[in-house]
Amino acid sequence: MIHETLIDxxxxxxxxxxxxGLRLLSSPDSARRGNVYAAFGMGLGIIAVLIDPRxxxxxxxxxIVGGMAIGAIVGWLAAKKIQMTAMPQMVSxxxxxxxxxxxxxxxxxxxxxxMDMGGKAISxxxxxxxxxxxxxxxxxYLKLDGKIWDEQVxxxxxxxxxxxxxxxTVGVFGYLLFNYPSTGLLIGFLVLALFYGWSxxxxxxxxxxxxxxxxLNSFTGLSAAAAGxxxxxxxxxxxxxxxxxxGTILTxxxxxxxxxxxxxxxxxGFTATGGAGKDKGDQVAKTITxxxxxxxLNYSSSVMFVPGYGLAVAQAQKALxxxxxxxxxxxxxxxxxIHPVAGRMPGHMNVLLAEAxxxxxxxxxxxxxxxxxxxxDVVVIVGANDVVNPAAIDDPSSSxxxxxxxxxxxxxxxxxxxxxxxxxxxxxxxxxxxHEKTKMFFGDAKDxxxxxxxxxxxx
Amino acid sequence: xxxxxxxxxxxLLMIYLLIFTVILGFEVISKVPTVLHTPLMSxxxxxxxxxxxxxxxxxxxxxxxxxxxxxxxxxGIALGMTNVVGGFAVTxxxxxxxxxxxxx
Numbered sequence: 001m002i003h004e005t006l007i008d009x010x011x012x013x014x015x016x017x018x019x020x021g022l023r024l025l026s027s028p029d030s031a032r033r034g035n036v037y038a039a040f041g042m043g044l045g046i047i048a049v050l051i052d053p054r055x056x057x058x059x060x061x062x063x064i065v066g067g068m069a070i071g072a073i074v075g076w077l078a079a080k081k082i083q084m085t086a087m088p089q090m091v092s093x094x095x096x097x098x099x100x101x102x103x104x105x106x107x108x109x110x111x112x113x114x115m116d117m118g119g120k121a122i123s124x125x126x127x128x129x130x131x132x133x134x135x136x137x138x139x140x141y142l143k144l145d146g147k148i149w150d151e152q153v154x155x156x157x158x159x160x161x162x163x164x165x166x167x168x169t170v171g172v173f174g175y176l177l178f179n180y181p182s183t184g185l186l187i188g189f190l191v192l193a194l195f196y197g198w199s200x201x202x203x204x205x206x207x208x209x210x211x212x213x214x215x216l217n218s219f220t221g222l223s224a225a226a227a228g229x230x231x232x233x234x235x236x237x238x239x240x241x242x243x244x245x246x247g248t249i250l251t252x253x254x255x256x257x258x259x260x261x262x263x264x265x266x267x268x269g270f271t272a273t274g275g276a277g278k279d280k281g282d283q284v285a286k287t288i289t290x291x292x293x294x295x296x297l298n299y300s301s302s303v304m305f306v307p308g309y310g311l312a313v314a315q316a317q318k319a320l321x322x323x324x325x326x327x328x329x330x331x332x333x334x335x336x337x338i339h340p341v342a343g344r345m346p347g348h349m350n351v352l353l354a355e356a357x358x359x360x361x362x363x364x365x366x367x368x369x370x371x372x373x374x375x376x377d378v379v380v381i382v383g384a385n386d387v388v389n390p391a392a393i394d395d396p397s398s399s400x401x402x403x404x405x406x407x408x409x410x411x412x413x414x415x416x417x418x419x420x421x422x423x424x425x426x427x428x429x430x431x432x433x434x435h436e437k438t439k440m441f442f443g444d445a446k447d448x449x450x451x452x453x454x455x456x457x458x459x
Numbered sequence: 460x461x462x463x464x465x466x467x468x469x470x471l472l473m474i475y476l477l478i479f480t481v482i483l484g485f486e487v488i489s490k491v492p493t494v495l496h497t498p499l500m501s502x503x504x505x506x507x508x509x510x511x512x513x514x515x516x517x518x519x520x521x522x523x524x525x526x527x528x529x530x531x532x533x534x535g536i537a538l539g540m541t542n543v544v545g546g547f548a549v550t551x552x553x554x555x556x557x558x559x560x561x562x563x
Contacts (some may be wrong), residue, residue: 031555039547056521067533071540079548101539224510239509245484246503347496
């Protein structure tokens with residue numbers, strides 16, 4: 001017979017391991033250890049709950065082991081096989097599964113046990129948030145993976161529909177709270193919550209994706225914490241709240257990076273605001289030949305790359321690193337400017353560049369990059385658009401006005417690598433392309449960089 | 460009103476735990492460099508799989524012929540475990556890349 005106190009101590013150590021692990025995760029040198037600590041804490045908690053003598057019932061270890069084996073195999077294979085460029089999708093899927101687990105758990109508890117009002121409120125909350133996190137994350141996954149486009153899932157007056165849905169959901173929540181929850185009504189509530197999760201993510205896309213993913217992450221954490229309250233597990237409460245806090249912090253950071261409020265991201269959407277921008281159809285963008293670009297880069301003393309989502313799409317990170325190496329060999333100082341919302345999830349560009357072995361001291365954040373830009377000879381923009389749009393600074397009619405951007409036009413030369421002249425996600429024309437310092441380099445990012453590479457080598 | 464007061468006095472320790480964990484969470488994570496946003500999110504995401512504990516409790520306390528709870532509980536465990544194992548493994552893979560620094 002295992003002593004109960006020993007089990008409790010195991011939970012305590014597990015909780016501390018979560019806190020300590022997250023703390024270490026916030027610093028580059030210790031991050032990997034932090035992840036291991038957190039995983040250790042989780043393992044300890046799982047062992048403790050498996051042997052806890054206070055839980056009485058059928059035990060049913062066969063079912064538990066079966067479920068765990070399936071989950072472990074699927075999770076492990078998915079994590080090992082996934083491409084680094086597909087990381088935002090993977091994180092979304094995993095996140096959704098956690099939410100689904102919390103929703104299932106609270107559903108069973110609601111159906112099986114007779115609860116007091118407090119218990120019912122918490123269970124309904126876990127069911128609601130978990131379901132939203134599940135369908136929301138799945139839609140985010142489909143969007144990020146390019147399986148679904150924003151236009152396919154948005155309806156006319158979508159924001160109004162969402163508000164009505166929210167009111168109905170809250171109404172049913174309130175009704176269930178004060179009345180006996182029949183099975184039918186509970187299932188109706190579940191369907192409503194699942195549908196709301198889908199519908200609420202539907203109109204949000206592109207550059208707003210990092211905000212939504214962080215928000216869904218915090219939802220999953222909160223649903224886990226609420227589920228912890230239902231089953232009375234302090235361990236779950238601590239873990240869930242920590243995730244909720246980290247997700248909330250990231251959400252706030254992402255919103256700040258775009259100078260928009262969370263509400264604005266959720267109900268506004270870039271496309272909703274008019275902001276067609278100034279139409280200057282007669283402007284002509286200058287192009288640059290690969291040879292000229294190679295010469296320009298080769299004989300400058302400092303180069304700054306500005307990566308964006310296009311880099312991820314073209315999987316051009318390794319080619320970019322090769323160009324970086326070749327330029328460094330010629331004595332060029334190469335840096336990378338990382339805008340906080342570049343890409344589709346928080347820190348997306350950092351992960352891609354790390355995969356290509358770019359040392360992280362070479363990555364400059366927004367403020368450092370803007371300080372360094374006036375002394376930079378050449379800026380090369382690889383698949384970024386809205387984060388370098390001067391309209392954010394000088395065009396009050398633009399929908400991205402006020403968002404902090406990289407002031408790339410302060411450098412001596414700007415080369416923009418782009419597939420075509422089409423505007424970015426926000427649908428706003430970018431005056432940068434017509435700037436006197438700007439030269440366009442058309443083509444797929446990876447091909448363009450490889451061409452540049454061979455040209456630089458030939459010089 | 461009485462129910463609320465009753466609820467608070469019954470769950471006082473739980474409320475302490477909630478509030479302090481919220482404060483702790485914000486304090487511990489507040490200063491994250493951009494480099495680590497993705498690993499932090501993905502690591503935290505793995506931790507949110509802690510909900511598997513609840514699913515295990517559910518199954519262990521169910522009767523051996525309560526197939527409704529057993530079935531859904533096992534589904535919950537499988538989903539939660541995927542979240543946990545996949546989340547930690549993928550975070551580790553990412554952080555491994557950060558470690559490889561070029562020495563010149």
